[in-house]
Amino acid sequence: MKQYDAIVIGAGILGCMTARSLRRWNISTLLLEKEEDVCRGITRANSAIVYAGYDNKPGSLKAALTVRGNADMEALCEELEVPFSRCGSLLVAYEPEAVPKLEKKLSNGRKNGVPGLKLLSGPEAEAMEPMLKKGVAAALYAPSTGTVNPWLLGIAAYENALQNGAEAILGREVLAIRPCPEGYQVETREEVYQTRMVFNCAGAFADRVQGLAFAPEVKLKLDGAEYLVFDRLAKKPERVIFYQTQSSGKGITAIPCTEGNLLIAGVRKDMTIPYATSPEGLVEMLDRVKELLPETDTGLVIRSFGAVRPNPYRDSGESIPDYVIENPAPGFYSLIGVKTPGLTCAEGLGMLLAQRGAEYLSAEENPDFDPKRRGISEKDNDILCQCEQISRAEILEAIRRGASTVEAVKRRVGSGMGRCQGSRCSGEIARLLEEYGHGSL
Amino acid sequence: MDHYDILIIGGGAAGVSAARAASGRRVLLADRGPALGGVLLQCTHRGFGNNQTGPEYMEHLLRDFPESVELALNTTVLSVSPEKTALLSGREFGRREVSFDHLILAAGCREIPAGALPIGGTRPEGVYTAGQMQALMNLRGYVPEGPAVILGSGDLGLIMAKHLAEAGLEVTLVEKKDSCGGMARNRRCLSEYPIRLLCGDTLAVLHGEKKLSGCTTAKGVYLPCKSLLIAVGLRPEQELIAHLAQPEWLTLCGNCRQVHPMVEAVVQEGKQAGAAVKKAIEVCL
Incomplete structure (x- = not known):
């Protein structure tokens, strides 16, 4: 039986970042993923936004990790050679009744330490983003908001983890986890592994994976959102535009991606089939794009997709606003319910888990750890x-x-x-x- | 930097016809493929010119092709500048910038992909555009899994319906309009093969987690299928010149100007474009 110090279950961006961080110490690490490639779940369908951190409750883990993850994103993307754009964002309100909400977020953001936040008047916002429909009442400007390609960041972390000695097996689903005196036995169809620690980063399946060994105190309810991708020729705003009407459920977000495409995210909605979209939803989104950004040529859509968000709740039905790190037994760590802004916090969460693992094992630092990953820059003329x-x-x-x-x-x-x-x-x-x-x- | 009187982008029926008509001037003809012919090379069905196949018709177009026309095959034109230069990227010669007096864009058209349509559901494998499948079957010998659904009963949809039926697949055509589209000769396959035609309906939702398992129409008909071909239309390939404000030195011809149902019209337009540009140059001399 192969033995490891750590087994990470799930190679989405969280699992990849965790595996990479674990290799900062001398912790032998195996990453197991049930799909045939990494970042095939929640990571693949994401808004690409690196959030500033004004939405989250002051004092929460989410607020702290978001503000820090945002500040560290340049350095991380430089290490991993992934394009990052600190484009800034505007949260726009057209109804005067919505302005107090903006003020609340401004004060939240200041408490969280979000840099450069500013409440703009309608004309100021319209001058900053001339594509916006006229009549903006006010807007919250966050210069630190950015965009990054979520799966590319995950793949880069994965490659860097392997480069630093982590092992990974794709297409291998964990079927059972059994506590034993030395730690845990992790069983797949093909093989059983012995490990001292388990890091459950199974995203939408995190409650079920924990359930293989311990009853999860937190469960997940999945919902989703729909997205439209536009041709690079489509005109796009310079910054991320968040737009939420008072009568909630009617907003959209416009995102200028690092690849040059305009991405439109719809609002959160119930989803019976994971990652599925509805034809009505897609058509409705086009109307909303036209409403917010009237110059957009809606004939330039090239793709649509559905995203999944894991919403954590307790058995009592109470939903949990913050990230949950469950530690049901020594050496077993579960990340349950990491949703927006999970991309922004991915490195921070991975680091947090790895630190706890290193403390648990009293592991030594890995002097050979190299955080640099080389992007794909080979080009020829074919x-x-x-x-x-x-x-x-x-x-x-x-x-x-x-x-x-x-x-x-x-x-x-x-x-x-x-x-x-x-x-x-x-x-x-x-x-x-x-x-x-x-x-x- | 090499200079040409005329740069022609696209070596299909339009570009080749333009090059023939313009020969005598210094002409560079660039195409991304390994051979001239464009989309004709994947059209193995008959119906071109004198009831020839696409490749046969192309052979006819290339008979006595003027040697003075310089060819750049396996070459992608990366950009065109307002200063009348173009950046080429070729498998054989690498990056190369050329200048020109006239540009003839004969880049053809591309298909509207599934992603551009408001079709809901998951994003499983097994969804293709009709022309993509035509190339896979005729140039690469690939046979898709049946049953198959084709969205759109225009000429390309019908041609592919016949192809798939010939390969033994069960085929259903879904057409938004109330009657089948396409030319009469392409509709003939509907009586020759057991092809099902659903008119006045469209696709609403795709099913299947990893691989396509079926689709549901707007009217609620469930169609089990493992392959879906999208044949809802073609868009002229004009993005290369989208940033230019219709300069007088630019001429569009063939399907990149406007999608034509018949290749003869494309050839005619290419000829006219080539001849007109050549004449314009000679008048100035």
């Missing part, structure tokens, strides 16, 4: 993805680093993300994958 101008060399490097499907290549280099959505390049990419020993189309 352009395979016409829309995004991605070359063969980049695609081959993604395959060399472990991408085994057209989708996995897409997430690493951006091929097929453009206006034709891979209809022209995916055949050739599938052929290259086959040539390098990865299945067929």
